[in-house]
Amino acid sequence: MPKDAKDLQISPQEPPGSCAMELAGLSLRFRGQPNDVVDDVSLSAKSGEVLCVVGESGCGKSVTVMALMGLLPPDSSIISSGNLKVGDKEVDLRHDTLPRAMRGSRVAMVFQEPMTSLNPAFRIGDQICETIIRHSGVLRREALSRAEEMLQRVGIANPSQRLFEYPHQLSGGMRQRVMIAMALANDPQVLIADEPTTALDVTIQAQILDLIRDLRDTTGMSTIMITHDLGVVAEIADRVAVMYGGQVVEQGPVREVFDNPQHPYTIGLMSAMPGLDRPGERLAIVPGTVPTIANMPEGCRFRTRCAFAAGICAQRPPLSEIAPQHDVACHFAPLEDSVEVTG
Amino acid sequence: MKQDVILEAIDVVKYFGTDAGWMSRGPVIQAVAGVSLEVRRGETFAIVGESGCGKSTLARVLMRLLTPTSGDVLFDGRQVSAIQGAELRTLRRDMQFIFQDPFSSLNPRMTVARLVAEPLEIHAPELSVQERRDRVAQLLRQVGLRAEHADRYPHEFSGGQRQRIGIARALASGPKLIIGDEPVSALDVSVQAQVINLLGDLSRDLGLTLVIIAHDLGVIRHMSDRVAVMYLGRIVEIGATEQVFTDPKHPYTQALLAAIPSMDGPVTDHSATVHGEMPSPSDPPPGCRFHTRCPHAQDLCKTKTPQLAAAQDGSHQVACHFAETLQRPHLPQTAPRKSKTAEARFALYRAATEGGTVTHKTHQDDP
Numbered sequence: 001m002p003k004d005a006k007d008l009q010i011s012p013q014e015p016p017g018s019c020a021m022e023l024a025g026l027s028l029r030f031r032g033q034p035n036d037v038v039d040d041v042s043l044s045a046k047s048g049e050v051l052c053v054v055g056e057s058g059c060g061k062s063v064t065v066m067a068l069m070g071l072l073p074p075d076s077s078i079i080s081s082g083n084l085k086v087g088d089k090e091v092d093l094r095h096d097t098l099p100r101a102m103r104g105s106r107v108a109m110v111f112q113e114p115m116t117s118l119n120p121a122f123r124i125g126d127q128i129c130e131t132i133i134r135h136s137g138v139l140r141r142e143a144l145s146r147a148e149e150m151l152q153r154v155g156i157a158n159p160s161q162r163l164f165e166y167p168h169q170l171s172g173g174m175r176q177r178v179m180i181a182m183a184l185a186n187d188p189q190v191l192i193a194d195e196p197t198t199a200l201d202v203t204i205q206a207q208i209l210d211l212i213r214d215l216r217d218t219t220g221m222s223t224i225m226i227t228h229d230l231g232v233v234a235e236i237a238d239r240v241a242v243m244y245g246g247q248v249v250e251q252g253p254v255r256e257v258f259d260n261p262q263h264p265y266t267i268g269l270m271s272a273m274p275g276l277d278r279p280g281e282r283l284a285i286v287p288g289t290v291p292t293i294a295n296m297p298e299g300c301r302f303r304t305r306c307a308f309a310a311g312i313c314a315q316r317p318p319l320s321e322i323a324p325q326h327d328v329a330c331h332f333a334p335l336e337d338s339v340e341v342t343g
Numbered sequence: 344m345k346q347d348v349i350l351e352a353i354d355v356v357k358y359f360g361t362d363a364g365w366m367s368r369g370p371v372i373q374a375v376a377g378v379s380l381e382v383r384r385g386e387t388f389a390i391v392g393e394s395g396c397g398k399s400t401l402a403r404v405l406m407r408l409l410t411p412t413s414g415d416v417l418f419d420g421r422q423v424s425a426i427q428g429a430e431l432r433t434l435r436r437d438m439q440f441i442f443q444d445p446f447s448s449l450n451p452r453m454t455v456a457r458l459v460a461e462p463l464e465i466h467a468p469e470l471s472v473q474e475r476r477d478r479v480a481q482l483l484r485q486v487g488l489r490a491e492h493a494d495r496y497p498h499e500f501s502g503g504q505r506q507r508i509g510i511a512r513a514l515a516s517g518p519k520l521i522i523g524d525e526p527v528s529a530l531d532v533s534v535q536a537q538v539i540n541l542l543g544d545l546s547r548d549l550g551l552t553l554v555i556i557a558h559d560l561g562v563i564r565h566m567s568d569r570v571a572v573m574y575l576g577r578i579v580e581i582g583a584t585e586q587v588f589t590d591p592k593h594p595y596t597q598a599l600l601a602a603i604p605s606m607d608g609p610v611t612d613h614s615a616t617v618h619g620e621m622p623s624p625s626d627p628p629p630g631c632r633f634h635t636r637c638p639h640a641q642d643l644c645k646t647k648t649p650q651l652a653a654a655q656d657g658s659h660q661v662a663c664h665f666a667e668t669l670q671r672p673h674l675p676q677t678a679p680r681k682s683k684t685a686e687a688r689f690a691l692y693r694a695a696t697e698g699g700t701v702t703h704k705t706h707q708d709d710p
Contacts, residue, residue: 056531171620172394201393201558203617206602210616228531231561231604258606259682267692270685272536274565275606282540283565284693286533289501307695310703332703335688341699 019085020047020222021107021190023068026082026093035296036080038064039246045190045222045239050212052233052254053226054269055243058290061226064243065192069109070097086190105135108183112195114175118167124151125163128182135186150181154211173204177211184215191215193225197232209236230273234258239325242266245290245301248319252326262328264306264335300329308332308339349520349552350382350405350438355414357397357404360625370625374400376576377414379651382520387546387553389567389584391560391599395621397576398556402524405554406440407431418520436466439513443525445505449497456493459483459511466516482511487541503534510541520552528559539566560603564588572596575632576624578651582659592654592661594637594669631664639669 022044029036038060045051053061066072068084082093086107091098098107111117119127128147129140138146144163151159154177167175176196183191193212197205213236216223227233233240233254241251242263250263261267271284288305291297299316303309312331319329332338357375374397382388392398403409405416407423416423418438426434442448449458459479463470470478480490486507497505506526513521526542527535543566546553557563563570564584571581572595580593591597598617617636622628628635634644643664651662663669681689695701 056533173620202560202602203393203598204620205604206616207618209604229604230532231606234606235604258685260684261688264692267688268696269532271689271692272533273606274536274539274559274561282543283536284689284696285536285540287537287696289503289534290531307692308701308703335691338704339691339695340702340704341691341694342702343694343699 019044020049020087021045021224022083022085023064024083024085026064026067026079026084028063028067028072028077028079028082030293031076031078033293035246035293037246037293038067039301040081041243041246041248043224043241043248045224047189047222048216048220049238050216050223050225050236052237052240053224053243054228054230054233054240056228056269056290058245058293059243060246061243062194063246065109065194065224065226067093068098069103069107069192101135104131105186106188107190107192108186108188110176110179110183110191110193110196112198114172114179114199117179118175120167123164123166124170124178128163128178128185131182132185146185147181150185151178153184153215154178154181155207156181173200173207176200176204176208180208180211180215184219187219187221189221191221191223193223195226195228198227198229205232212236230270242269245296246293247301247329248327249302249330250326250328251319252323256323256326260323260326262322262326262333262335263302263330264308264332265302267335300331308335347384348381349384349419350554351417352378352380352401352405353415353417354379355401355404355416356412357400357409358412372625373576373627374624375404375411376627378573378576378578380571380578380581382552382554383569384519385546385550385552386568387555387566389555389557389563389570390573391557391563391570392573393558393599393621395575395624396573397624398573399524401573402440402522402554402556406438406522407434408440432465436516437519439516439518439521441506441509441513441521441523441526444529445502445509446529448509449505451497454494454496455483455488455500455508458497458508459493459515462512462515478515482514485514485545486511487537501534502530503537506530506538507541510538510545514545514549518551520554522554522556524556525558526555527562528557535562542566560588560599572599575621575627577632577662579633579663580659580661581651582661586658590658590671592659592666592669593633593663594639595633597669597671598636631662639665641665 024042026038026041027036028038041064043051055061067079079093084091084093084098086102125144125147128150129143132138132143132146133140148159148163151162156162156174156177170178197208200208212223237254239252240254240257241248242265244265250257250266261270268286272286274283286305291304297304299314303313317329317331319327322328322333355375355378359372359374360369378401390398390401404411411424418434423434456479459482460475463475463478479493483490483492488504488507527538530538542553545551555566567584569582570584570587571578574595580587580596587596588600591600601616619636622635630646631644631649634640649662649664651660654661655667
C-alpha cells in the first residue's frame with residue numbers, strides 16, 4: 001500500500017449536502033502570456049451532485065480541471081492562487097498538487113478522447129488493474145475480478161472476455177465505458193469528466209449519460225462534467241457554471257439558469273443553439289470570435305462581443321448572487337431593468 | 344415534376360475493398376448499399392446518420408469524388424458517374440463541396456486571395472488579373488470577410504472564419520449546388536450559428552441548392568427542407584424535415600430523436616432508446632439492417648429487407664415492415680419549454696445583436 005494512502009482513508013459516507021470538492025480562486029497563466037488563462041475560478045460540487053462546466057473552446061474549462069488534477073506541466077504554467085479542498089484534505093495549488101494517492105482513487109478523471117487515452121499496447125484488463133493495484137495494493141487476481149465487475153457495471157457485455165482484449169478491438173462507445181470503469185474502479189468521491197460524450201454518436205451519448213446518472217444515484221459520488229453542449233447540461237446537470245475567457249460568468253442550479261439566464265453570454269449561447277423551435281429562421285448569434293489570451297480585454301472579458309457593453313464594463317463585474325444560489329458577473333443584470341433596445 | 348430535380352441518385356452502391364489485390368484480402372465494406380434519392384432545385388436537403396452509416400461516402404459519390412460500384416447519379420439530367428475530361432470540369436463548376444475540417448482543408452502556404460482565386464483560375468480563365476481580384480474581393484464580402492483579409496494566411500483565422508474561406512472557395516466557380524460534409528460540426532455554438540445563417544442567406548440569395556451531411560439533428564431541423572435518415576448504408580426514412588421530426592415512422596429515426604439531449608431536462612421515456620452499437624458495414628445483418636438493435640424487431644425483419652415506401656398517410660417514405668403499426672414514442676416537445684423571463688431576454692438580446700440601439704437606464708457613464 002502506498003505510504004500516504006492510509007491516512008487519507010476517511011469514511012466514504014460524507015454527510016449529504018457537504019461539498020465533496022471545492023476549488024477556490026484558481027488563477028493561472030502560461031509562461032510567456034500576459035493574461036491569466038484561468039482567472040479567479042471557483043467551483044464546487046456537493047456529494048451526489050453533477051456540476052456541468054460549459055463554455056466554448058478556449059474558455060479555460062479543460063485547463064481548470066487539468067490544474068486541479070495536477071496534470072499541468074509545472075515549468076510552463078504558473079498558478080498564482082488557488083485552493084482545493086477534497087473531503088477534509090486541503091491543498092494550496094500554488095506549490096502543491098493533490099497527493100498521488102488521491103488522484104485516480106478519491107478523485108478520478110475521464111478524458112475526452114477514448115481513442116487516444118487508452119494505451120494501445122496493453123489489454124483492457126491490465127489497464128484497469130493497474131489503477132486498482134496502485135491504489136489498494138491487492139493481488140492481481142483480485143484486481144482482475146474487480147475489473148471484471150467494473151466492466152459489468154458500466155454495461156459491457158461479456159466482461160470476462162473483454163478484459164483480455166486490446167483497445168483497438170473496441171468501439172468508441174465501449175472505450176469510453178472502459179475509461180469510466182477505470183475511473184470508477186477505486187470508488188472515487190469525485191469524478192471529473194472532460195467532454196466524455198463529445199466524440200460519440202448521439203445514441204451512444206444517450207447511453208453514457210444514462211450510465212453517469214445511474215452511477216451518481218447509486219454511489220453518491222459528485223461529478224464535474226465539462227461540456228460545450230447545453231443539451232447535455234440540461235440532461236444531466238444539477239448545477240451549471242458558464243465560463244468565458246477563463247472566468248465563470250454565471251452559475252447556479254440548472255433549471256434556474258435556463259429559466260432565468262442573466263449573463264449576455266449565456267443568453268447568446270442559448271439563443272444561438274440551432275434547435276427544435278423556429279426552424280428556418282435566422283439564429284441569434286454571438287458576434288465576433290473569442291479573443292486570444294493576449295488580447296483579452298480588461299474588466300469584463302466578454303465586453304468586446306457584448307451588444308450591451310458600456311464604459312463601466314472596463315471594470316470587472318463581481319460574481320454576485322442575483323437569485324438564490326444563482327450568481328452572475330454582469331453590471332447590467334437583470335438586463336431588462338438596466339437596458340432598453342430600440343430600433 | 345421531373346425537371347425540378349437537380350440531383351438524382353438511382354440505386355447507388357459503393358463497396359470498398361472489392362478490387363483487393365493479392366496483398367489485401369480484407370472484407371468488403373458495404374458503405375452505401377442501394378440508395379435512391381432526389382434533390383430538388385433550390386431546396387436544402389439533409390442526410391443524417393451516425394458515424395459509419397455511409398453518409399460521407401454517399402456525398403462523395405454524389406460529387407463524383409468517388410465512382411459508384413453500381414447505380415447512377417444524374418445531375419441536371421446528365422449522368423455523372425461516367426463523364427470525364429472537359430465535361431467533368433463543367434460538372435465541378437456546377438457542383439462544389441464544403442469540407443468538414445476548416446483546419447486541414449486549406450493550404451497553409453497560400454494567402455486567402457490565392458485560395459479563393461484558385462478555383463477562378465480553373466473555371467474562369469478568361470478573367471483578367473484585375474477582374475479576378477475584384478471577384479475575390481466580392482466573394483470575401485459575400486461570406487462576411489473583409490477585403491484586407493485577402494493577404495493573410497489561414498493560420499491567422501479562427502475556425503469560423505476559415506469555414507467562411509472554404510465557403511468562398513466553393514462559391515467562386517458560381518455553382519448551382521453545394522454539398523457540405525458536416526460544414527458546421529467543427530465549430531463552437533456561437534460561431535456555428537453565424538455559419539448556419541450565412542449558408543441560409545447564400546442559398547436564398549443565390550438560389551443555391553444545398554446538400555448538408557450532418558449528425559447534429561438540431562442543425563438539420565433548423566436548416567433543411569427535406570431530410571434522409573441513413574443507417575448502415577441504406578436510407579430508412581426520407582421526407583419533409585417537419586414531417587420526419589414530428590412524426591418519425593422508422594424505429595431508428597425515433598431512437599435518434601429520443602436520444603437528442605433535451606433542453607427540458609432528463610427524458611423520461613426510454614422506450615425508444617436503442618441499445619448496443621451499429622454493426623460493422625463489412626458484415627451487415629441480413630433482412631432489415633436495424634433489426635439487431637430494434638426494440639420492435641420480429642422474425643420477418645431478420646429475413647426480409649424492407650423497401651422504402653410511402654407511408655399510408657402519404658406523408659413521407661419509410662423502410663420498415665411495421666411502420667404502420669408501431670406505437671409512437673413520446674418525443675421531446677418540438678419547442679423546448681422556456682420561461683417568460685428567458686423569452687424576454689432572448690428577444691432583447693436578438694434585438695440588440697441585430698442592430699438595435701442600446702440605451703442604458705442605470706449607468707450614465709456610457710461613453
